Amino acid sequence: MYVERASRLPGAVVWTNTPSRTGAGRVLPDGCMDLLWHDGRLLVAGPDTRAHLPDGATGPWAGVRFHPGTAPALLGVPAHELRDRRVALADLWPAARVRRLADRVNAARDPASGLEDLALRQAAGTEPPDPLLRQIVTALDAGRSVAATADALGVGARRLHRCSLSAFGYGPKTLARILRLNRALALARSGVPFAETAARAGYADQAHLARDVRELSGLPLGELLGRAGQRGE
Structure with missing residues (x-):
């Protein structure tokens, strides 16, 4: 089941999803990028040009969906480099830092709240979007x-x-x-x-x-x- 709520980060949405079956959940293009949590790992979903079909990974997901145009400044990566891709956050940031962040998210009361706190901390140290x-x-x-x-x-x-x-x-x-x-x-x-x-x-x-x-x-x-x-x- 998919559930979302407005984030404390302006324009962002916090969501959770537990697919009811393998392959459930077609992600439609919307101009957004997401910070993801799945199975204890942190990932990034780039902007899609076509519907994204899950790769069969089971279990719960959590994410922060950023308002269009805001994620590249927070991640330090141009959006076109992540177009139609799902990548590990450790591919974008130092692996040791990502391990610490993942530990913090995993220790939060729930992964979605932990991701939201991570996004808020990152935004606090980043110049606001143009x-x-x-x-x-x-x-x-x-x-x-x-x-x-x-x-x-x-x-x-x-x-x-x-x-x-x-x-x-x-x-x-x-x-x-x-x-x-x-x-x-x-x-x-x-x-x-x-x-x-x-x-x-x-x-x-x-x-x-x-x-x-x-x-x-x-x-x-x-x-x-x-x-x-x-x-x-």
């Missing part, structure tokens, strides 16, 4: 084109692309597409008819929505909505 990153997400999530976003924010197309690769893991067009998918899924899950969902989310028509959902999630829209929604490992 406000431009949140502005990019806000503009694209409102349905603005990449060109209109660049103009509105007063940045050139090349700078916007470089910034997006480093902060989100992919260019602004891909980020806009992923944000549009999540807008559409939120509408459809609330009961909005598919044709109206397509129009309100910014698709050309319902067929465009169906193609995008299948390509990014690997499932038809109706089947995807019929599954238990969860965002975890």
